[in-house]
Amino acid sequence: MVVKSEIDILNLLIGDIAESISPILWDCSVTDAFFKFMKDEKLNLISVVNEKGEVVGQLVRMRFLEKTVLGRFGYGIHLNARKKIYEVMEKPSLIIDYYLTIEEASMLVQTRKMENIYDDIIVTKNNVYYGTLPINILLNFLTQKTIMLARESNPLTGLPGNWAIKREIEKRILYGKLFDIAYIDINNFKPYNDYYGFEKGDKVIITLGEILHNISKKNPLIFVGHVGGDDFIILTDVDEAKTICEELIEAFEKNLFCFHGDDFHxxxxxxxxxxxxxxxxxxxxxxxxxxSNRNGKISSFAHLASIASEVKAEAKRRSRLHKRSIIFEDRRND
Structure with a gap:
């Protein structure tokens, strides 16, 4: 694992931080596993694989020593020494793919049972064992990434700014992920600002930022950003943006009385x-x-920006026509 810079950390995949720990074959003896643990006091988990290198189980140091080596009355090693690994191994508590992001892996970790929550994570590549990842290393990189993104946040809303937005989009394009991106802006914000004043205008921007932040907290795979002014983005898995935008509009419109006072009526x-x-x-x-790149390949951030400018123009045209909140999806290549 070699991490050279902040840019590396911000673009890390799970495979980049996994440790290369040799596995053990499922038909090896319990004694083989015991000596493997004794040889390395820092080794917390051994992945068990079959002849094809596929993960079929795991041995967790403390549980293996307590249950298999010591046993109930201290005779475990005498009773189990000749047994094969497949007779005493546990089912893997979590197997994740090399190409998952740190955020995706963190979300999966939270789905484990409490007794397995601190087990090292088993990492595979193309369905073959690749390595293991201790929880403390995953959390360390997640914390570093969070701090770095915070430094690039918009000062008014605290949401990721332009550099972070560009990097997140380019990362999803690079790894061939399908995604939706929703471009959000407030209709007639300038005349509102002129009439009600900058303080109330800032309150509207902050409120919208808070709504987006709360939406993103429900799912770490949702990325929200503040481009600047009254422009925001939501980056989601494919086919999810419309539902999220509907939730956003509903929450925003609940604040209209606060925004407009007596003019609301x-x-x-x-x-x-x-x-x-x-x-x-x-x-x-x-x-x-x-x-969405579901509709056709998006090759770069610039390519996306070119498509988005046309879609945003049409969305604004419809919004001015209907004089209300609107969701417009690009369907040209459906």
Whole structure:
């Protein structure tokens, strides 16, 4: 495992931080496993594999020594020495793929039973044993990554900013992952800011940021970012963005009375438009423009930006037409 820089840490896969620990064949003896543990006092888990290198079980140091070597009355090694590993091994508590991200692995760890929560993780590549990953190393890299992303956060909302957004998108493109990306912005935010003042405008931005943050906390695989001003993004697994945008709009619109005060009951406010002309504006609403690489290959961040600009323009056109929050999905290649 070689991690050269912060950029390396931010783009790490589980396979990059897994330790190369030799496994044991399932038909070896209990004595073989015992000596393997005794030879390395830091070894906490031995993966058990078949002749094809596929993981079929695990031996966890403390449980193996207590149950198999010591036994109930201290005669375990005498009773079990000639047994084969497959007779005493445990089922793997967690096997994860080399290509998972740190966040994805962390989420899977939380699904384990309490008695297995601190077991080392078994890592496979192309369904063949690759190595193991201690929980403390996984948490250490997750913490480092979180701190680095925090340094790049938008100062108003605390959400990841442009560099972090670009890096996350490029990572998903690089590893060939299918994803949706929703571009979020607030309709008629400038006249709102002009009429109600910058303090209330900032409150709207902060509230939207908090809603997005709360949505992302429910699922570590959802990435939210603050591009700047009233522009945000949501990056999700494929076919999930629409549901998340619906949740976002519902939560945002619950705050409209707070945003508009007495104007809420009228359903509009009067402010200056970009031509400095007096105009009646509807209550704040949101436009969500969704692009997905399910519809066709996206080769780069620049390619995505080109597609997104067209989709966002059409979404804004429809939003101005209907004067309400809207979700528009790019379906050109469906």
């Amino acid at each position: 009228k359903g509009y406010y009067i402010s200056k438009n970009r031509k400095e002309e007096t105009e009646k504006f509807p209550l704040l609403s949101i436009t969500c423009a969704i692009v």
